[in-house]
Amino acid sequence: MQVAFLVAPEGVEQVELTDPWQAVRDAGGTPRLVSTKSGRIQAFNHLDKADTFAVDQVVADATVDEYDGLVLPGGVANPDFLRMDEKAVAFAKGFFEAGKPVAAICHAPWTLVEADVVRGRTLTSWPSLRTDIRNAGGTWVDEQVKFCDGGPNTLITSRKPDDLKAFCEAFLDVFARSGSKGAP
Template sequence: MTDLNGKTIAFLVAPEGIEQVELTEPWAAVEKAGGTPRLLSTRAGQVQAFHHLDRADTFDVDQQVADADVASYDALVLPGGVANPDALRLDEDAVAFIRAFVESDRPVAAICHAPWTLAEADVVRGRRMTSWPSLRTDLRNAGAEWVDEEVVVDGNLVTSRNPDDLPAFNDALLEQLA
């Protein structure tokens, strides 16, 4: 089992529209491995998760992304949900944080619709990746090689297609942190 003792993982989400399972399952995997997950968002307070289109739980934000330092985190997880990455890619602080994180060569894991934010940060050119199928054209237009696979690891970048891929996604994330 991977030992993440002493490693802090940033989970970046918008104030609402997060696919809950894409937040909670990687979060639990990080905790189980001994890491410390921290929730970052564009606003302080709480964020609203969803089970597809239905409201689910709320989660307390640990830090606003505008105040976050990439150097304080060992990895970045970008959960999906349609509304979540769509809102994040409109926030300059979130996009700058994501870009700086990818450029830092630390692990970045994005699932489902979350690669939209990677395209917005202009960090997918020449990268092999996957996502929810509707993002295929967006990612190709941003310069990525899109493939339909359960999980794709390209350097420090881990991507997966959907909640069904969470076991492989979590394993790849933890392997990147090992």
């Protein structure tokens, strides 16, 4: 199972990147860091700079066909930067068009709002996105993990870092059941 982690050059909440990344590895999968620029991305612990991570692939060179699923980590700035990048938005939307599963935590649904893929879906997020999700035609709920089967693919969303254990278990189960090649 090869999983794309789409992040901006800075602003990703580190634990929302590293915990799901490790979960994919522990499940025998291959996580790949996809960003809008090459080099290294700067992660944050809330508002404080944390570690940097090497980019595996620039989104302009990435195709949905290469991946079995997409994880969108949060952080306030990360999805805000991503939603301003047409290629990043198109890449995220491409997973929905291809019927592949997508997992998003915390502020990450902002990228999905921009991709116009939340309409008719029920999802959760950090509470401040509630109005954005509703205005984009989605239904917002305050739940630890929300599964939303919409068409051929599944969207898994979660609210915050405290939900990471349940989030990782949920998306790994869905990614494995989605018929992904090499899934555990």
